[in-house]
Amino acid sequence: MTAPEQSARRWLGPAVFSAVAVLALVAAPLLLEPFRLGLLAKYLCYAIVALGIGLAWGQGGMLTLGQGVFFGLGGYAMGMYLKLNDAAGDLPDFMVWSGVEKLPALWKPFGNPVFALAMVVVLPAAVALLLGALVFRQRVRGAYFAILTQALAAALVILLVGQQGLTGGTNGLTNFFDFFGNDVAADETQRGLYLLVAVVLGALYLGARQLVRSRFGRLLLAVRDGEDRVRFLGYNPATVKTLTFAVSAGMAGIAGALFVPVVGIISPALLGVVPSLELVVAVAVGGRFALAGAVLGAVVMGYARTYFSEELPDAWLYLQGALFVLVMTLAPKGIAGLAANLVRRREVRA
Template sequence: MSERVRGYALFATVALLLLVVAPLALPAFRLDELAKYLCLAIAALGIGLAWGQGGMLTLGQGVFFGLGGYAMGMYLKLHDAGGDLPDFMVWSGVERLPALWQPFGNPVVALAAVVLVPVAVAVLLGALVFRRRVRGAYFAILSQALAAAFVILLVGQQGLTGGTNGLTNFYDFFGRDPEAESTQRTMYFVVAGVLGVLYLLARQLVGSRFGRLLVAVRDGEDRVRFLGYDPALVKTVTFAISAGMAGLAGALFVPVVGIISPSLLGVVPSLELVVAVAVGGRYALAGAILGAVVMNYAKTSFSEEWAGGWLYLQGALFILVMTLAPKGAVGLYQQARDALARRRGASAAAVEKPGVAVKEEVPA
């Protein structure tokens, strides 16, 4: 019970920091950056769910992030063009709006696609891959290959996707100027709110019977089959949820940063997000969020001081975490807390009733 109260207290504190303190204390430019980190944290939350809870090391989350981002970008481009062709298509010599783009002129369709397209792709992939019992490193490699292929596709289809440049130069975001400070401020609150809601939903999921089942699938997929469950279904559902989160993150990223392009969603950004989740602590949802925000903040600050140095630091940090603290920052915190509680409990027991502390021992 106290564990739960403490959880809510922590959530309330973080919410206060993000929704009140940060907007008051940070200059507009930094707040905008924080919004970007929070977008990535939404995708990281999905990785925490799929990898930390479900054991699916997904190295290609950028694909879903990109699908969501492009769905949003396509709508904004069409809206800006106002019935004409988007600018980059004109430059590429495209004469008619491609059929793929047609539905995205409708904001409702585009916003639905932000979540539904990544979910659909994940369900399809999951049904193919998990049913055939592809898992572990094979799944990880497959997901990474998918990210690589996706980037190649995007870059190759210049007229359809904007190629390497991606989609950018948006002038109107649902009736507002996306560059304006007030819009950026609103977007910050939207992103923080979405992250908060998704975090609570994910927490609910992890605490539910489904969450227990997911952990069971992670730790003993074959055993779960003999409990009458289909692990492939459990994994597909979880993978789809994490893909939906990444899609939403990508869509929010577009108005916040003003661009979606292949370099933001390839193999490297996908891996960076996984590294961030590992550093923060993959077994706790909060760890995934913490990792994404802190690592991206560190990346920005570090790159400002010493461009190129970040890569080394990031690699070193990842190796350190994997070898010394596989449960990440949150794991270290829990370890410290438990050690402290044990010492306090032991000394208290020693004072009150000597010998009671060993009662915990399991009877043979």
């Protein structure tokens, strides 16, 4: 490869990122109606979770099937603040309906916006750190780790559903009216929320990309490809995996917090086993070995789900599954892997 070709390839990634950023921040708000823009914002929230899955699974080899747990923790932290803010000193509406007479002690700190925003990241990351420290130290990996995270998601759903007066039960937290002084239902607020989600996704993507390219990222790849060899070299794979898992969980918590004002609800149905599996499928479709592929997969699968459910409501689940099977059959490394192969073939021919 000649020097000009190497220089062009070096600038290809930043150029593509800049083009996508312009489309997301400028073109989408101008071209899409408020409803469709809100759907795109929801897809981007899922893309943030997918980015964390791509970091943990694609780069670190940790198949996490319970990312909905961390998504839910961040979402409920934000939802609790918004409900207390709307109540203006009174009990949230669902507590009144449930016969609760006094605000639970667990809820009181979330009336402070700084505390609530901090918990959006700290709470999921702390749970992931604790789980990782217990699990990875015992060298639990592969299918066993995946099943453990899946069980954690199922347990959280059962806990949330059973605490009607504390969490809203099956209905979860909904009916939000104010988001830091702005009417949640207003088109301008939703447009601003979309831009916020897009900017956060872009910042997290750049941060994750830099992390992967750093010395820590190279060590993470080494753990994925040969954990025992890394241990023999004097490194502790458990520490590397735990820190990566915590970063992934923090991303999911941020996504959950942004999801709440965008969609207007956070409930157990959004963070159980099935939603977590769907996000893993989206990452696999986009390409788990590329961070951009994970983001792309979440957006593509979100759009496919909406399109199929609107056009073919009786068959959309089958078509969504067929899309997954088709991509995995023709491109085992996902859409990103297929694109990389096409570029490589073109370079060989040239």
